[in-house]
Amino acid sequence: MTESRRNERGSALIMAVFVLALVASMGMALLFLGQLEVRMSKTGLQEKKSFFLAEAGVEDGRGSLYDINKGEDFSDDLTTSAGPDGNHMVDPSAIRPVYDAAGNLTGFTGYGDDVPLTNTTAFGEGWYMVLLANDPLEQATPTLDQNHRVMMTGVGAGPDSSFEVVQAIVEKDEILPQIPPATILLLGPDPAFQSGSSNPKEYVGDDCNGLGGMPGLYVPVVGTVDTVVDEGIERPKNFMTGGLEGYDTVADVTDADALDAMGAGLGPLDPSWTDCAFLQQMVESIREVADVVCEPPAPCTPPPPSPSRVMMVDGDYTVGGDESGQGLLLVTGTLEMHGRASWRGLILVIGEGKFDRFGAGNGVISGSLVVADIAGPDDIYGTADDCSGGVEGFDTAAFDEKGGGNGDTVFCTDDIVPAIPIPPYKVVSFVQH
Amino acid sequence: MNRTRSGERGFTLIELMVSATVLLLAMAGLLSLLVHNARINKTQRINMELQSSARNSLAMVVQKLRSAGWDPLNTGLGTVVLDPDDLDADDADGVDDIEILADLTGDGDVDDPNEQVRIVRSGDRLVWRRSPAEPYIVLAAGITNDADGDGVAEPLFTPDRLPDPSRITVRITAESPIPNPTSGRPDRYTVTTDVVLRSAL
Numbered sequence: 001m002t003e004s005r006r007n008e009r010g011s012a013l014i015m016a017v018f019v020l021a022l023v024a025s026m027g028m029a030l031l032f033l034g035q036l037e038v039r040m041s042k043t044g045l046q047e048k049k050s051f052f053l054a055e056a057g058v059e060d061g062r063g064s065l066y067d068i069n070k071g072e073d074f075s076d077d078l079t080t081s082a083g084p085d086g087n088h089m090v091d092p093s094a095i096r097p098v099y100d101a102a103g104n105l106t107g108f109t110g111y112g113d114d115v116p117l118t119n120t121t122a123f124g125e126g127w128y129m130v131l132l133a134n135d136p137l138e139q140a141t142p143t144l145d146q147n148h149r150v151m152m153t154g155v156g157a158g159p160d161s162s163f164e165v166v167q168a169i170v171e172k173d174e175i176l177p178q179i180p181p182a183t184i185l186l187l188g189p190d191p192a193f194q195s196g197s198s199n200p201k202e203y204v205g206d207d208c209n210g211l212g213g214m215p216g217l218y219v220p221v222v223g224t225v226d227t228v229v230d231e232g233i234e235r236p237k238n239f240m241t242g243g244l245e246g247y248d249t250v251a252d253v254t255d256a257d258a259l260d261a262m263g264a265g266l267g268p269l270d271p272s273w274t275d276c277a278f279l280q281q282m283v284e285s286i287r288e289v290a291d292v293v294c295e296p297p298a299p300c301t302p303p304p305p306s307p308s309r310v311m312m313v314d315g316d317y318t319v320g321g322d323e324s325g326q327g328l329l330l331v332t333g334t335l336e337m338h339g340r341a342s343w344r345g346l347i348l349v350i351g352e353g354k355f356d357r358f359g360a361g362n363g364v365i366s367g368s369l370v371v372a373d374i375a376g377p378d379d380i381y382g383t384a385d386d387c388s389g390g391v392e393g394f395d396t397a398a399f400d401e402k403g404g405g406n407g408d409t410v411f412c413t414d415d416i417v418p419a420i421p422i423p424p425y426k427v428v429s430f431v432q433h
Numbered sequence: 434m435n436r437t438r439s440g441e442r443g444f445t446l447i448e449l450m451v452s453a454t455v456l457l458l459a460m461a462g463l464l465s466l467l468v469h470n471a472r473i474n475k476t477q478r479i480n481m482e483l484q485s486s487a488r489n490s491l492a493m494v495v496q497k498l499r500s501a502g503w504d505p506l507n508t509g510l511g512t513v514v515l516d517p518d519d520l521d522a523d524d525a526d527g528v529d530d531i532e533i534l535a536d537l538t539g540d541g542d543v544d545d546p547n548e549q550v551r552i553v554r555s556g557d558r559l560v561w562r563r564s565p566a567e568p569y570i571v572l573a574a575g576i577t578n579d580a581d582g583d584g585v586a587e588p589l590f591t592p593d594r595l596p597d598p599s600r601i602t603v604r605i606t607a608e609s610p611i612p613n614p615t616s617g618r619p620d621r622y623t624v625t626t627d628v629v630l631r632s633a634l
Contacts, residue, residue, distance in 0.1 A: 015463075019463060019467065022467065023467075023470060026470060026471065026474045029474070029478075030477060030478065033478060033481050037481055037484075037485060040485065041488075044488070044492055051499075135507075136506060136539055137505075137506060137507055149507075151505075168631070169505065427631055427632070428504075428507075428632065429502060429503050429504045429505060429507075429632045430499065430502070430631035430632050431500040431503035431535065431537065432496060432499045432500050
């Protein structure tokens with residue numbers, strides 16, 4: 001009996017051990033697979049981290065380059081980054097991270113004597129560095145930039161020695177076409193121009209009234225496009241362009257011969273100004289870079305003018321009596337300026353295309369003014385019928401000045417150039433190595 | 434001694450049958466537990482493989498998409514071509530076919546390997562080729578892309594706008610070939626991400 005019991009107990013134990021072993025082996029297999037999965041996921045995560053570190057480097061470099069370059073060509077930046085030998089040694093396959101005994105990054109190797117645009121910088125759980133070189137199209141001239149494009153190499157080093165290199169070609173972007181060659185440019189057919197009814201102000205095509213600007217440059221006071229200038233234009237006697245007054249101060253700014261005859265130094269109008277779809281795109285681009293975007297009836301507070309201001313009003317806007325501003329002002333509705341109000345820079349009234357100036361005063365507009373009605377048959381900008389009315393999307397642009405005073409409306413490149421916004425440098429091409 | 438022996442007499446038939454029955458029942462219970470355990474184990478292993486292949490496929494697709502449009506010589510290369518053969522343009526399937534362009538060698542064309550990568554969902558498999566001259570390779574199986582189980586696959590690639598997308602949502606759903614023993618339905622695992630086409634910004 002005792003022996004039998006012992007035997008029974010033994011078999012139960014064996015069976016229990018067998019079953020346990022089976023279950024345990026299954027569990028172990030699952031655990032192994034799970035661990036493998038965790039390891040793979042971790043590796044994938046580290047790769048992602050180092051990729052985003054490298055990309056963060058490119059973004060940092062893009063911002064730094066914008067700050068130090070200020071929209072000029074990149075030659076001086078390329079000369080600095082090339083180092084003493086004057087050549088860029090960036091080779092994505094040669095760059096390697098260097099770690100100390102504690103596992104902290106001490107720097108990178110494999111880029112010769114190049115001077116990084118952004119030195120090794122700790123960020124989040126890793127580090128990045130950015131190198132600058134001319135874009136591949138201009139590799140033959142490492143430090144001469146003529147196409148406003150450069151290549152940035154972002155190097156990212158994340159946890160557990162993970163490492164990534166990305167490259168981006170960045171380009172200077174132009175939002176506005178070339179400066180329009182007229183003090184007041186009225187785009188579209190049959191432009192309506194009404195000058196002051198009492199002691200009218202002066203309209204001057206001399207660059208900055210002969211004080212500054214480009215010596216000898218003068219432009220038409222009212223620029224039109226393919227329009228017989230006798231119609232719709234009321235010209236007061238105090239129109240001035242260089243030595244010319246009266247009739248010749250109004251010109252078709254697309255007619256190179258007419259401009260030559262007047263001695264305009266800017267050349268004929270950039271065709272983009274007569275492309276309705278381009279203007280729509282331009283309005284949207286300005287919206288993106290504007291310091292302030294107002295949407296009336298919400299109140300509109302102009303941003304501080306330093307260093308320059310870009311202000312967009314998506315609707316009607318009034319520049320009050322004693323107000324003065326500078327920079328780029330874009331209004332898609334009707335722009336009203338009171339007689340004492342002043343503006344230095346570029347005023348774009350593109351949308352409904354109506355500019356009204358009321359009351360007497362000595363306010364000065366110094367720069368250039370462009371008026372275009374591209375709002376379509378409903379005369380509301382931002383609707384589906386924009387660019388579908390009139391001639392090739394343009395209806396009559398209107399400039400109406402009531403009252404008078406001593407102030408001028410003057411073409412002035414010195415005020416226009418600082419008003420042209422320089423958008424962030426654009427990534428035009430990107431690769432992960 | 435005799436007494437003792439008579440006291441230790443053998444089991445009766447009834448005792449044996451009862452004990453055998455009890456043992457059998459216990460064994461049956463244990464066996465069903467084992468079978469159930471093995472089934473769960475198998476399902477979990479399959480699910481793990483499914484998740485792994487879905488995630489790996491996504492990682493590979495994302496990596497290719499990030500470099501879409503790399504055009505160092507400024508030849509005017511685009512970024513991606515969605516549904517290049519227009520095979521399923523009118524289908525509810527959406528876009529399951531993409532071609533990713535990148536001049537990685539910087540020679541002005543996209544004829545080299547990895548420069549014209551085509552990724553296609555074909556049936557329940559995700560396949561790709563690295564250039565038009567190369568054959569298609571299976572990236573992953575079990576990619577039904579039917580996350581809600583309504584029998585209609587969701588699009589693999591969804592652009593934010595057409596033409597010239599600036600970002601693409603990639604959505605990969607893997608489905609287990611055998612039903613889950615608990616729910617009786619196949620398990621589905623979906624991974625999705627938005628990829629910004631950096632060259633199109």
